Every structure is written in structure tokens, then in C-alpha cells.
Amino acid sequence: MEAIILQVLNGLDKGSAYALIALGLTLIFGTLGVVNFAHGALFMIGAFCAVTLSRILTLSHTIVDETQKDFLGNPLKVEVPYVYDWFGQATGDVIIDWAVPLSILFAIPVMVAIGVLMERGLIKHFYKRPHADQILVTFGLAIVLQEIIKYYYGANPIPTPAPSAFVGSFDFGTMLGFEANQIIYPYWRIIYFAFAAIIIGAVFAFLQFTTFGMVVRAGMADRETVQLLGINIDKRFTLMFGIAAAVAGLAGVMYTPINSPNYHMGMDFLVLSFVVVVVGGMGSLPGAVLAGFVLGILESFASMREVLAILPGLNQIIIYLVAIIILLTRPRGLMGRKGVMED
Amino acid sequence: MLGLEAKDFRLLILVAILTMAAPFLLNPFPEGSGLAQFNAGYPDLMQRFVIFGIFAIGFNILFGLTGYLSFGHAAFLGVGSYAAIWMMKLLTMNVIPAIIVSVIVAGIFSLAVGWISLRRSGIYFSILTLAFAQMSYSLAYSVLTPITGGETGLQPKVNDPRILDGALTEGGTPKANLFGLEMGSSIEWGVGNWLFTFNAGYYVAAIVMLAAFYLSIRIFRSPFGMMLRAVKSNQQRLNYTGLNAKPYTLAAFVISGMYAGLAGGLMVAMDTQVGAERMFWTASGEVVLMSILGGVGTLIGPVLGAGAIKYMENILSKINSDILHTWFAFLPDGLEDFVVTLIYPFIGKGWHLTLGLIFMAVVIFLPGGLVEGGQRIARLFGRKKKSTDTPDGKTTPAE
């Protein structure tokens, strides 16, 4: 029992990341009808927003500290971050410590801007072209984006820790009446899951309850009719692209403490996220979220020692295996609509 | 000639001449000159040109003709490689059985994958092939380690059984050969400052490539090839014309899988080693890039694309900032630094960036790839000659 709960929990954080990326992919596909292979790159750029902000916050200038001496007796040169000058050392330390959560504020405008720029500059020219062309051009864009990041940040993973308040683990087991240390779960992963749940909820609420969301949903169902009503659907779809980019970016920001970001993390997640989208059903938002969590949890179960003893290597292939089975038995995925992407 | 139309035959002869003379053509700059680093006439790279050419030619039979975009073809290449290396371990270091078996094994594997994946079309097909390839890659890395060597991969060892070969001489290492002709052996010919290398392995691979190219011309011009183009053009009409699209696409899938296996087998024949990374999905992506870059659906396009990408990978990636500085030394210092800083991100380790940009440009502006580019330039110079390598003198754009 303990093991099962632990695996469900373990699956949640990866599932959250899959669900968030898949949600963005589906938003773009549903609204614009574009298969965006650069979506993983947006996730990666989000992660590097966190890296960038923590670098900005630790930007330092050198001062000579007369009170300290190095071993030769000369006054010690000390690097002092600018934030110390502005906020004092104590507050400055807290700000630096909280770089990752603060990056959310930094990443939202950056990601929306990148998304809008991408849509206006590139994607909109591909609405009328075949899906294969869309896949290819966004695939090319993904390569370009990740190479730019690689050029500026190098090829190695950059550790970006969570605020020290969230380092450590929470003992779920004692709370549920099991023995201590049976089910321990890092704080940050709980936060990541909660964060993902909030974002997903926000996106759904936005689509469900705002006029804007209503128009977008109507446009997803029947673009031409909405346009005939005299509504400028294009502008809204552009903004939806920005929102989808922001969702991917935020997923990336918050993921940095779990896995140190590197330039190819986007591609790694993209492949899996596409599988998630297809399993969920192309064009279905609830399907994308459901499939994200289901596959994340299945993956974590497959990596249990007991399972691997019977079916070695299952953890490596489980997602693909499930995808193949689902696609063959339910051609439209778990919750897909009829007629999407079948031509 | 050889059952080909005159223009196809001319194209084949042209490609044959170019591949045979490649050691000269790819080494135009004298040794020691500043431009020598642009020489691509060394065996290792030339082998890669033709082997990836085969891979792309095969991929093009599937994607170019039927429009089915597979994102998992590297799996067949990998399976072919493993099959070949086992032939070298168990049977003989002669490359013939290795290559034949690699084609057969890749064919069987692609039949199984294709039979399942082709139940769906569009992006679902792409995802299914991707899923199969990633599964193969993961399994090769983990569970199948006894067969694949896992992370370390496989090489022929001195004490492998090799039942057809005699015992190795004391201290000898197993070397891939064709009835005694070692793949690694080369003849070097110095003319003035030029040095040309004629490598046995390259010529073996080049001849196989020519055969594969010839075969693909025959397929393009056959009723079968026309049916494949019909699949891409209008599957509905095909079904209502009494033709069953499934076996046609499956046949195309298996043929392209066998081409990939052939390429994998040849790779092993050249460097006698294999690792699972050969099957990673980025390797599948690379062959997509090659086909698109060269001109999908055209005969010569994939070969050009494979050449262009392998050239960039091996030549562009070797240029570093020092070399750039020597090139632009004639400029005033400040300007020199500026120009070098401007170019630097696109060369050396950044060659992928250049590749990505070129690829995007091709998809956006030149859907027919390098072949279409060539045709446009030819038209620009007023040559009214029709294209020599596309079906009926028209390009079939990517879809």
C-alpha cells in the first residue's frame, strides 16, 4: 500500500509537466490547427528564464573589504550582488533564494511575448499548409531555439535550486497512519503538482467563464462561423498562442529545481508530450490533462523494483507501449473528437 | 539503357561519375593551404556521404512518394547495424553476409512495425513510428543488453567464433573485408600539393549506393511508384478505383526500412561498431531533414540533402574562432573582431543553428529543396532545359 501511494505521488510531478505541455500543445492545435513541434523548446526557454533571473539577481560588483584579510594579509576582494545594495543583505539573500518562484513573474511576459512573436512571425504563414509542413518548420525552429540557448548557456545542465524553505521532504506516511519514512515526498514536488493544478484550473476557468474564452472555444469548434459574426478571431488566437507558450514556460520555470535545465530538455519532453496529446486525443483539453497524469503515474509504477523484476525495462517503454495500444484500439485517443487529423 | 529513359540514364551516369571521382572532386584544395579544411575527400566522410545517401533515398520512397512521414526510421538502421555486427561476430568478417542479413532483418522488423503503424495515417502514423523507434532504442539500451551491448555497444572481438573465417594470426585484430580486401585499406596518390585517398570501403559503399539509386529510379518510374504517388495525392479516389492502398504503402514502408537496414549494415561494414544512439529519434529526425533539404519526392534530392548535412556536420563544425580570425585578418582590428563575433555562433559547435535556419528557410521558401533551388537558378540563367530528375518534369512538393 505504501509503495502504491508513493508511486502515485512520484508520478504526479512528471505527470504535471506532461499535462502542462500537452495542454499548451492542444490549445495551439485546437485553436490554430497547428502541430507545434517547437512547444518543447518553449518549455525549455521557460526553464532558462529561471536560470536567467537567478543570474540577474546574483549579478555582482567587486568591492574591497578592509575588515577581512586573505592569507597574505591583503584586504579581501568580495563579490557583492547588487540586490544587497538595494535591499540590504538579509532581504537580498531571501530574494536570491527565491529566484525560481520569482521567475514566474519574469517568465510570464517573456513567454507571452515569445509566443505572440512566433505566431505573428512564423506560424500564421503556415495555417493553410499541410500538417507535415507545420511539423517540419516548427521542428526547425525548435532546433534553432535550442541552439541559441546552447550558445549562451553552454551544454551542461545548470543547477537551479528551490528556495531553501522547500528543500527537504514531507513524510506523508505518518500523516496517513503508516510508519515513518515509508512515504516521503520532497516539498518542491508537492508545490509543483499544486502549481500545475492551479494553472490547469486557471486555463479551464478562463476558457469556460470569460467572454474571451467563450469566443475562443466557439472558434475552436467552428472558426468560420465565428468570423462571420464579425468577431476578430485571429487576434484572440494569437493571444491564445501566447498563453499556451506561457503555460509551457511556467511548467519549465517550476521544473528547474526537479531537474537541472539543459538545452535539450525541451526535445526530451516534446516527444513524450506529443505521445501524451495523441493518447489524450488530438484537440481535447481534458484528454491532454488526463493522459498527462495517467502516463506520468503509469511510468512511475513501471519503474517499481517489483515490476522491473518481472518485466525488465518496462519503465523505459511504458509510455510508448500504452500509446501504441491506445492508438490501435481507440483511434481518436482517450477523449478525441471525430475527424481531427485524420486526413 | 538498363531499362531507363534517356534522361534518367543520364542522371544515373552523372551520379556514377561523381561518386567514382569523389576522392578528386571533394579534395579541390591543396594540402596545407588555408582552404584545405574544406576538403571532404577523406574516407570516413565520403563513406558517410554515400551511406546516409542510401538511408535518405529509402526514406524518400516512403515519405516522398506516399507522403507518410515516419519519425522512426533510425530504428531500422539500428536493427540493420546490430544484425550486421552479429554476422561479423558469428560468421565471418566478410561484409557480404553482414550486409545481406542486415537488409533482411530490417525488412522483417519494418514489416512488423509498418503493419501496425499503417493502420493510422497523418500525425497518428508519425507518432506510432516514433513510439516504436523510441521503444527499440530504450530496449537496446537496457533489457536487450545481451544482444546489443547496451551502453557500450558492440564490436567484433578477437575471440568471437566466426565459424567461416580461419583463426586469426597471433596478435591480429578482426578487420571487415570483402573477400580479403580490407574495408579500411586505402591507396594514396600525391599530385603536387594535392593528396587523394582512394579507400576500398568507400568504393564498396559507393557501388552499393549506385545500385540503390538505380533501384529507386526504377521504383519511381514503375506503376508501383505511380500508385504510391496516388496514395499521397488522393487516397479516397484510389480506394474507389479498386486499388487497395494498404499493401502499397506497406510495401513502400518495408522497402524504405530495408534501405535503412542496408545503410546500417554498411555503417558496420565500414567502422565495425554499433551503439544504441544510432536509433535515437534525433537520428530519425536527421533523415527527415536530409530529404526535405535536398528535395522530397525527387530522385537526386535526398542524396544531395544527405551530402549537404554530413558536409556541414563534419566541415562547418571544425571551423573555430582562430580560423575565422585568420580569414578576416585583412580587416581593421575592431571590424575583424566584430565580423568574427557575428559569424562565430553559426560555425563550430553552433553548426546545428545554421542547419536549423537553413532547414526552416527551405521549408518556408523552397518546399522543393535544393533540387527546386537548382531548377530556379537554372531558369534564371535562361536555360529552358526541363528538370532531369523529377517525375514528368515537375516537382512533387513536400506534404
Next chain:
Amino acid sequence: MGILEVKNVGKRFGGLQALGDVNLSVTENTVHAIIGPNGAGKSTLLNCLVGKLIPDTGSVMFDGQSVLGRKPYEINQMGISRVFQTPEIFGDLSVMENMMIPCFAKRDGSFRPNAFMDMFKDREIVERAEQMLEEMNMADARNDNAATMSRGNKRRLEIGMCLAQEPRLLLLDEPTAGMARADTNNTIDLLKQIKEERDITISIIEHDMHVVFSLAERITVLAQGTPLVEDTPDNIKGHPKVREAYLGETQDAA
């Protein structure tokens, strides 16, 4: 006994009874039109005949053999060719190639992997395709890209491709929909010519009464998924039930 016998065919989509209880008999070598207001189930019926849909109840016999459960290509090989509402041709291929494909399908069956032969060296096929292009008055367009042709010519090519298979039954789904008057008249003339020159049964679904009364020998009127009447064109013209179906119920059914 007609060449096409439809018995008690019903088809339901969710809550909608698209076809109620359709009985239809098409006599060999006649032109049989199926007309009816929008939503009468004409297209559903047609799709049941060619294998795109499988009816829930009833049977469809062609020349004494059941077509139910067979794939569209199998039904085509039995001798039923279909012309679509919007011309379905191979847009990326040349006109000649478009015409060669049905010739291959007729001779070689649904699949033959002849990958080593130059298709233009197959004299039998080339001659047959050229002959069909002549008959369709399209020999000049031989090397044109099929996608670049006018709609009228695409329709002509599509009909030609169907005829190249020498079908026993030709199904036409609103062959003049969206056509200019001149193109419509050309298509009528073409179909009349086909009817005179060949032993062929034609079944036509049409909205345009001008087309129907120019061509049909028998007419079945379909309304709300069931056949209302079946008779000769002259008798259909003044039939009260037909008037009712078209004038009285069109608003609801549309």
C-alpha cells in the same frame, strides 16, 4: 431482377434515422435517378452501396452478390464505379497518369507490386489510357497537371477514369453540383453519349431537375429516409406525393 437490389436497408446515426426501410431495384442498362429533398438520405444510401457505410439492417446485392461488409476497393472491383460530388482525381499527377491508374486497376486487380517495369512501356495500358483520353476529348491535356484543369474538365476526367474500368454500374453523386450552366449541359451531353454508346447501368443522385429529366428512365423519390414513389419521369412530374415532399416538407427537412 435488377442488377442492383437494395432490400430493407436501414441506417441510424445516433438518434437520427437516416434511412428507414429502403427498397430499390435498378434494372440493367437503364439510367435510374434518385431524387429527394435535402436530408432525404440520398448520400447515406449511396455510401451504403459503395462500402463507405455499412447499413444496420437489410441487404444490398449487386449482380447476385452481396456487397455488405466489403471494402470500397473490393466493391469497385465487382464493377461499381463512383463519381463524387466534388471531382476526386489525383491532383499531383498528370492527366495521362490519372487515366492509367484505373486501367492498371482493371487489368491487375487491387494490388500488384510491379516495381521494376517502366509504366510508360506497358503498351497495353498506355494504349488503353490514350484511347480513353481520346474518347473524353482530353488527348491534348495529356501531360497537364490534373489539379490545374477547370472544374468541368476535372469532372470529365473523373467520369473517364470510371469508364476506363468498364464498370457495370456507374454511380454519380450530384455530378453537376456547383457547375456553371454550360458545364452542366456538357456533362449531360457526355452522360447521354455514354448511355448510348455503352452497355452500362447509371444510377444518379441529383438535385438539379433539369439534369434528372434529361437523363433518367426511372426515378425514385426519397424522402426522410424512405422511398416515396418509383416511376417514369413523366409520371413523377405530376405526382402529388412528390410535390408534397418538395414543396410541403422542404423547409423542415432541409
